[in-house]
Amino acid sequence: MSSNQALFERAQQVIPGGVNSPVRAFRAVGGTPRFIARGEGAYIYDAEGRRYIDYIGSWGPMILGHGHPAVLEAVLAAAREGFSFGAPTEREIELAEEILKLVPSMEQVRLVSSGTEATMSAIRLARGATGRSKFIKFEGCYHGHTDSLLVKAGSGLATFGNPTSAGVPAEVAQHTVVLEYNNLAQLEEAFALHGRELACVIIEPIAGNMNFVRAALPFVKRLRELCSEHGALLVFDEVMTGFRVGLHSAQGHYASLIPGFKPDISVFGKVIGGGMPLAAFGASREIMKHLAPLGGVYQAGTLSGNPVATACGLATLREIQKPGFFTELAAKTRRLVDGLKAVAAQNGVPFSADSEGGMFGFFLLPELPQNYQTVMGTDKDRFNRFFHGMLDRGVYLAPALYEAGFVSAALSEADLQATLDAAREALR
Ligand SMILES: *Cc1c(COP(=O)(O)O)cnc(C)c1O
Numbered sequence: 001m002s003s004n005q006a007l008f009e010r011a012q013q014v015i016p017g018g019v020n021s022p023v024r025a026f027r028a029v030g031g032t033p034r035f036i037a038r039g040e041g042a043y044i045y046d047a048e049g050r051r052y053i054d055y056i057g058s059w060g061p062m063i064l065g066h067g068h069p070a071v072l073e074a075v076l077a078a079a080r081e082g083f084s085f086g087a088p089t090e091r092e093i094e095l096a097e098e099i100l101k102l103v104p105s106m107e108q109v110r111l112v113s114s115g116t117e118a119t120m121s122a123i124r125l126a127r128g129a130t131g132r133s134k135f136i137k138f139e140g141c142y143h144g145h146t147d148s149l150l151v152k153a154g155s156g157l158a159t160f161g162n163p164t165s166a167g168v169p170a171e172v173a174q175h176t177v178v179l180e181y182n183n184l185a186q187l188e189e190a191f192a193l194h195g196r197e198l199a200c201v202i203i204e205p206i207a208g209n210m211n212f213v214r215a216a217l218p219f220v221k222r223l224r225e226l227c228s229e230h231g232a233l234l235v236f237d238e239v240m241t242g243f244r245v246g247l248h249s250a251q252g253h254y255a256s257l258i259p260g261f262k263p264d265i266s267v268f269g270k271v272i273g274g275g276m277p278l279a280a281f282g283a284s285r286e287i288m289k290h291l292a293p294l295g296g297v298y299q300a301g302t303l304s305g306n307p308v309a310t311a312c313g314l315a316t317l318r319e320i321q322k323p324g325f326f327t328e329l330a331a332k333t334r335r336l337v338d339g340l341k342a343v344a345a346q347n348g349v350p351f352s353a354d355s356e357g358g359m360f361g362f363f364l365l366p367e368l369p370q371n372y373q374t375v376m377g378t379d380k381d382r383f384n385r386f387f388h389g390m391l392d393r394g395v396y397l398a399p400a401l402y403e404a405g406f407v408s409a410a411l412s413e414a415d416l417q418a419t420l421d422a423a424r425e426a427l428r
Contacts, residue, residue, distance in 0.1 A: 028400040039066030041410035052396035057406040060270035065410025078311030092305040105262035109282030115239035115269030116144025118279040126200035128297035136201040140210030140372025153178040195230035205250035208240040208404035212361020239269035245357035274316030276309035389426025
């Protein structure tokens with residue numbers, strides 16, 4: 001058996017930093033990343049045979065846990081029929097129908113292979129449909145690694161953003177306006193300045209890439225009004241929240257609180273692929289007609305709507321629609337969050353936590369933060385010690401303080417208890 005350390009050293013010879021996505025390298029928390037050999041239900045096992053309770057779930061997709069029998073069967077059956085054809089299949093229609101049934105704001109949907117691709121295409125669609133170039137995004141929201149989305153705020157609202165990555169030309173960032181999340185005054189000001197030039201506003205309705213921060217209700221309500229007043233499209237990036245915070249996603253949550261609320265374009269990923277590379281974006285027919293082959297906005301993909309990935313996504317979506325699924329998952333997640341809060345209080349550690357459906361966040365802060373800057377004000381050393389304290393005790397949390405956590409339906413009461421016991425020791 002190889003050790004994690006030996007694998008990490010070997011990986012670094014052939015893969016930059018030893019990983020295919022940066023957060024996996026444990027740079028934020030230090031130490032050696034665990035190389036995962038397999039997953040089963042609520043657990044993952046590393047190369048040394050150690051078992052961990054998995055609160056990452058591949059960053060969201062594994063809502064049923066690993067190796068769910070119905071999903072596995074669907075994937076194996078699909079694989080036997082063929083991996084990829086590059087021609088349309090009936091299963092793509094089935095998955096599209098299933099998604100549209102659960103997301104009433106969309107009349108049509110296009111399937112792609114990653115969240116990055118889906119948000120990139122959604123922005124292009126918004127620009128194509130409105131004939132405008134500029135758009136707003138919010139600090140701390142992640143929408144994949146498209147050039148125009150790897151942008152942070154410039155020096156003022158009248159100026160445009162600066163790239164957050166080398167290799168993104170400043171010219172590309174010039175059309176991106178970056179605002180503080182939940183800052184209503186800034187939003188009003190930005191619309192007053194740029195309203196007529198905005199193609200869209202893209203937002204994570206519950207931000208899961210700065211841990212777990214909800215967009216405040218008045219903020220979402222006003223955002224919707226401002227978009228409508230100025231002819232800008234509202235893009236909900238639900239790659240993380242979609243079919244994770246509830247059967248009707250974050251937009252269902254906001255629609256239940258704001259009568260008639262809906263975004264113009266929605267983006268999905270993660271859960272809809274059930275662990276396979278699959279994502280989607282959709283909108284009304286009126287907006288989607290701008291997409292090739294109907295309209296002038298070009299978008300394509302060799303593996304889009306892949307038959308094995310769609311089988312995996314379909315089987316997953318069918319499982320989460322079973323009666324009581326989300327009630328049970330949300331209750332489990334709530335018990336975890338409340339339990340962690342209680343354990344922290346017993347140890348006198350400043351702590352706040354929140355959850356919706358099967359997604360949660362916790363902060364070593366006395367109150368829930370409302371924006372990225374506050375999230376990043378967390379004591380990093382303290383977080384890192386807690387993270388490693390939990391990992392050493394067999395609990396796998398996200399290895400960075402700005403990431404959300406995920407609970408799978410496979411998690412048992414005993415797993416929850418074991419997690420809280422570990423937290424009690426680690427927080428002490
Ligand atoms: C994960 C994520 C993406 C990017 O999806 P990939 O499949 O990793 O490209 C985009 N938006 C949000 C909100 C995400 O959480």
